[in-house]
Structure formats: structure tokens, C-alpha cells
Amino acid sequence: xxxxxxxIALHIDKAKxxxxxxxxxxxxxxxxxxxxxxxxxxRNEHEAEDITIETFAKAFDKIETFxxxxxxxxxxxxxxxxxxxxxxxxxNASIYSNTTDASNEQVQKIVDHSPxxxxxxxxxxxLAELLRYxxxxxxxxxxxxxxxxxxxxxxxxxxxxxxxxxNNVKVRLLRARKLLAEIITLQG
Numbered sequence: 001x002x003x004x005x006x007x008i009a010l011h012i013d014k015a016k017x018x019x020x021x022x023x024x025x026x027x028x029x030x031x032x033x034x035x036x037x038x039x040x041x042x043r044n045e046h047e048a049e050d051i052t053i054e055t056f057a058k059a060f061d062k063i064e065t066f067x068x069x070x071x072x073x074x075x076x077x078x079x080x081x082x083x084x085x086x087x088x089x090x091x092n093a094s095i096y097s098n099t100t101d102a103s104n105e106q107v108q109k110i111v112d113h114s115p116x117x118x119x120x121x122x123x124x125x126x127l128a129e130l131l132r133y134x135x136x137x138x139x140x141x142x143x144x145x146x147x148x149x150x151x152x153x154x155x156x157x158x159x160x161x162x163x164x165x166x167n168n169v170k171v172r173l174l175r176a177r178k179l180l181a182e183i184i185t186l187q188g
Contacts (some may be wrong), residue, residue: 015060030072041082051087058083058172060167134180
């Protein structure tokens with residue numbers, strides 16, 4: 001089913017109002033485009049995935065600054081390109097910067113509220129079967145699922161444990177839940 005520009009604009013508007021479902025829609029709809037763009041640039045799946053996660057985290061954090069006169073995908077690609085350029089410069093300059101404390105005014109745009117359908121599915125699944133599904137995820141997705149659902153850590157606790165910015169953790173967990181739900185649906 002083709003998604004119209006009007007639908008995308010509606011979800012952007014909802015995201016600006018902090019609606020969780022809108023962030024999930026935008027992540028799902030634009031993930032492959034941003035990830036594919038980065039794969040062509042960095043030619044490394046893990047690095048492209050990290051940059052894509054950072055892209056969405058930054059975009060969601062700054063969603064209120066998005067100007068509707070521009071295309072959302074172009075805005076995301078621009079953010080992604082700038083993140084990749086910054087990472088390359090830092091790598092080339094051999095400067096290590098810890099982004100964990102980048103902003104103490106952590107704007108909580110992605111709301112940590114009631115359980116989503118994926119959360120309910122995770123809790124209702126047979127544990128052994130669920131663990132088999134989780135093992136099919138990449139290790140960094142397994143890790144956030146484990147910390148969130150088995151160790152019952154908050155987003156902030158996961159952020160501290162992984163020494164990652166809070167928004168990166170939120171996006172990675174959103175992506176991990178989506179991939180896990182796809183695996184469960186395909187094999188369930």
C-alpha cells in the first residue's frame with residue numbers, strides 16, 4: 001500500500017506533539033532509505049546501522065524544527081550525512097569524544113508509557129521460544145531487549161549501562177522490538 005505525503009505529514013505533526021505511534025511509523029517508513037544511504041557511504045553494516053540509529057534519535061529529538069516546506073526523507077538524509085561526516089572527521093583526527101553527556105536537557109520526545117502490542121507479545125510468549133527468537137537478532141539488539149525486558153531497566157538505566165545517549169537507546173529498542181515482532185510473526 002502506497003503511503004501518501006499527506007499521511008507522512010500527519011505523522012510528522014503527531015510526532016511533534018510527542019505521539020509514540022508517530023515516531024514508530026516514521027522509523028519504520030524511513031529506516032531502509034536512511035540505512036541504504038549509509039551502506040553506500042560507509043560500506044559497513046554495523047557502522048551504517050549505528051549512524052542510522054543516531055540519525056533517527058537526533059531527528060526525533062529535533063522534530064519540532066522540521067520545516068514542512070521540505071521533504072522529510074531529505075531532512076533525514078541530511079542529518080545522516082552530517083553524522084557520518086562528523087564520525088569520519090573524528091576517526092581521522094583520532095579524537096575520542098564521549099557523547100553520553102552531550103545534552104543534560106535530554107528532551108524525552110519518545111514517551112516511555114504503557115506497553116505496546118510488541119511488549120504484550122513479549123510478555124505472553126513462552127520463554128524458551130522467545131529466547132530462540134531473540135537469539136536471531138543481532139547482538140546489540142539482543143542486549144537492549146535483555147536489559148529492558150529481562151533485567152527490567154529503565155531507558156535511563158540502559159543509557160548509563162551502555163554509555164549511549166538516551167535517544168539512541170530509545171531508537172535501538174524501538175528497532176529491536178520491530179525486528180523481533182517480525183521474526184515472531186514469520187515463525188510463529
